[in-house]
Amino acid sequence: YFSSSALLRANSGEPPKFQPPPKPVIIDKSKVVVERRFLSPEFIPPRGRKDPLKYYIERIDMIRRRKVLNIPEFYVGSILSVTTADPYASDKTSRFVGICIQRGGKGLGATFVLRNVIEGQGVEFCYEIYNPRIQEIKVLKLEKRLDDNLMYLRDALTEYSTFDVNMKPVPYSPNDEIPVNQLKVKMKPKPWSKRWERPYFNIQGIHFELPEEIMEEAQKLSQPWIKFDMLREYNTSELEKKIWNEVNEKLKK
Amino acid sequence: MPGWGLLCRAGARLLAGVPGGPVQAAATGTRGPWRFIVRPVNSSTWWDEHLSNENTQFLKQLTAEEYRAQTASKLCPLKDEPWPLHPWEPGSRRVGLVAIKLGMAPLWTKDGERHAVTLLQVRDCHVLKYTSKEENNGKTALLVVGGKNSSPFHKSESALEIFREAGVPPKQKTTIFKVSDNAIIKPGTPLYAAHFRPGQFVDVTAKTIGKGFQGVMKRWGFKGQPATHGQTKTHRRPGAISNSKVSKVFRGKKMPGKMGNIYRTSFGLKVWRINTKHNIIYVNGSIPGHANCLVKVKDSFLPTRQDCYKNPPFPTFFADGEEELPEDLYDQEVFQFTDSSVTYV
Numbered sequence: 319y320f321s322s323s324a325l326l327r328a329n330s331g332e333p334p335k336f337q338p339p340p341k342p343v344i345i346d347k348s349k350v351v352v353e354r355r356f357l358s359p360e361f362i363p364p365r366g367r368k369d370p371l372k373y374y375i376e377r378i379d380m381i382r383r384r385k386v387l388n389i390p391e392f393y394v395g396s397i398l399s400v401t402t403a404d405p406y407a408s409d410k411t412s413r414f415v416g417i418c419i420q421r422g423g424k425g426l427g428a429t430f431v432l433r434n435v436i437e438g439q440g441v442e443f444c445y446e447i448y449n450p451r452i453q454e455i456k457v458l459k460l461e462k463r464l465d466d467n468l469m470y471l472r473d474a475l476t477e478y479s480t481f482d483v484n485m486k487p488v489p490y491s492p493n494d495e496i497p498v499n500q501l502k503v504k505m506k507p508k509p510w511s512k513r514w515e516r517p518y519f520n521i522q523g524i525h526f527e528l529p530e531e532i533m534e535e536a537q538k539l540s541q542p543w544i545k546f547d548m549l550r551e552y553n554t555s556e557l558e559k560k561i562w563n564e565v566n567e568k569l570k571k
Numbered sequence: 572m573p574g575w576g577l578l579c580r581a582g583a584r585l586l587a588g589v590p591g592g593p594v595q596a597a598a599t600g601t602r603g604p605w606r607f608i609v610r611p612v613n614s615s616t617w618w619d620e621h622l623s624n625e626n627t628q629f630l631k632q633l634t635a636e637e638y639r640a641q642t643a644s645k646l647c648p649l650k651d652e653p654w655p656l657h658p659w660e661p662g663s664r665r666v667g668l669v670a671i672k673l674g675m676a677p678l679w680t681k682d683g684e685r686h687a688v689t690l691l692q693v694r695d696c697h698v699l700k701y702t703s704k705e706e707n708n709g710k711t712a713l714l715v716v717g718g719k720n721s722s723p724f725h726k727s728e729s730a731l732e733i734f735r736e737a738g739v740p741p742k743q744k745t746t747i748f749k750v751s752d753n754a755i756i757k758p759g760t761p762l763y764a765a766h767f768r769p770g771q772f773v774d775v776t777a778k779t780i781g782k783g784f785q786g787v788m789k790r791w792g793f794k795g796q797p798a799t800h801g802q803t804k805t806h807r808r809p810g811a812i813s814n815s816k817v818s819k820v821f822r823g824k825k826m827p828g829k830m831g832n833i834y835r836t837s838f839g840l841k842v843w844r845i846n847t848k849h850n851i852i853y854v855n856g857s858i859p860g861h862a863n864c865l866v867k868v869k870d871s872f873l874p875t876r877q878d879c880y881k882n883p884p885f886p887t888f889f890a891d892g893e894e895e896l897p898e899d900l901y902d903q904e905v906f907q908f909t910d911s912s913v914t915y916v
Contacts, residue, residue: 368674368863369692371692371849372673372690375849385909405915450679450913451912
């Protein structure tokens with residue numbers, strides 16, 4: 319192409335300054351690896367007056383268990399399959415597949431609840447992550463949802479809680495960002511087990527088809543001052559970094 | 572209290588008689604006409620009220636160094652002219668420990684059963700004083716044991732004397748253990764969690780969580796009255812307290828009052844696991860008291876639990892002895908997290 323320097327020369331008699339073109343910046347995405355730092359929520363100690371030594375002792379045991387059994391990274395909304403030892407089954411194992419609707423507890427007593435609909439019956443299983451009877455935890459589909467707690471699936475249409483027991487695991491690379499499923503779930507007619515439309519639950523993942531009066535009545539119970547309450551703030555970022563370093567070092571040994 | 576009427580009348584007389592009396596008493600603390608009514612306050616200052624900042628800092632550092640030196644000097648009790656060690660005999664009673672309740676955690680056995688377990692940490696536990704059985708009551712000797720280290724500045728001189736004689740930093744809790752004559756220990760010896768072994772049973776005493784002044788329904792479990800059907804102002808009251816034939820209220824009648832903050836014991840708790848590095852005892856079940864409260868732990872007295880005391884560390888576990896224990900001691904049935912998952916055959 320013709321550079322503009324020739325035109326400039328034509329306009330004025332002086333020799334123009336040579337402006338080199340801007341250097342192209344090449345980003346090689348195949349080589350740039352952003353490590354995803356995931357610290358399982360049960361490692362972060364809750365706010366309280368207990369001695370941090372107690373949580374440290376529990377963490378040592380949790381790491382020992384993690385070296386024997388691979389507990390993968392998962393979130394509320396991911397689909398997992400768990401095999402446990404069962405003394406009453408014919409092959410002494412029992413396998414359950416479901417969507418994780420809740421992760422609770424801290425330390426060794428941390429639990430997660432899996433939900434599935436089997437032959438028309440909704441079934442929920444609460445597993446303890448560090449229970450020695452668990453033989454395998456496999457993530458079939460790693461994804462997040464719009465909420466941290468999917469208990470409203472109990473009042474949603476059954477199609478949203480049914481998952482194929484023999485589904486094939488969806489592959490995911492450890493460096494991609496976790497996909498957030500923007501699904502908005504349709505509910506069964508009221509009454510529900512909880513009034514999910516109320517702002518206390520702060521649910522984003524329901525497609526409410528309720529009349530506007532009910533939604534407005536529910537908004538009257540909102541507490542907009544809570545987000546300014548300083549006593550409720552619990553900043554765990556520094557704690558998380560320390561615990562992340564500690565846990566990583568021990569897992570590598 | 573029976574003397575209240577008398578005291579009130581005496582107080583009223585004094586108030587009327589001496590103008591400016593209460594003001595004088597407040598200024599001087601002990602003098603004035605109130606000295607027979609009001610409990611005398613020995614001193615109304617705190618330890619560093621008249622000290623400069625530098626002096627307080629210096630004193631704090633000095634005491635900290637002194638206590639570090641003291642604990643270091645007591646680390647080798649077996650080389651420090653120990654008292655004669657006797658072997659265990661059936662019928663002998665050994666010392667207990669003072670521990671800190673850290674919290675609770677789950678524990679799994681090899682069969683896959685889950686138990687809830689309390690963690691007790693033994694921190695700076697030393698034997699403080701020995702009273703021989705002649706000085707005591709002619710039957711049992713006593714050993715005073717102290718728990719967690721604390722500052723000397725808010726303790727009375729009489730309390731500090733005991734710690735000074737033992738050569739040990741002042742402790743937050745001191746308890747007395749009745750001990751048989753073959754289990755006496757020299758004051759100043761440190762006590763560790765390995766004093767107890769997994770598989771044995773233990774009694775734990777602590778002060779329950781204080782609930783303050785509570786009504787009869789919470790304190791004694793009374794049923795109260797119905798919420799509706801015409802009840803006038805009576806929903807949580809005790810109802811009748813006696814009958815007309817007796818025409819008196821029995822002593823010890825369950826009534827509202829201060830609940831909690833009293834010593835209670837949990838008996839026969841199994842020890843599942845001992846961590847010798849951090850001195851932690853894993854005890855089955857729950858224990859009275861809040862988190863980080865000080866707790867008295869001793870061998871169980873229950874007759875059905877005496878089989879496990881065939882070979883306890885007697886009179887106590889000495890860290891500088893020949894025994895080298897692994898970091899974690901587990902009971903036979905406990906699932907260790909380094910093992911592979913539980914399977915049924």
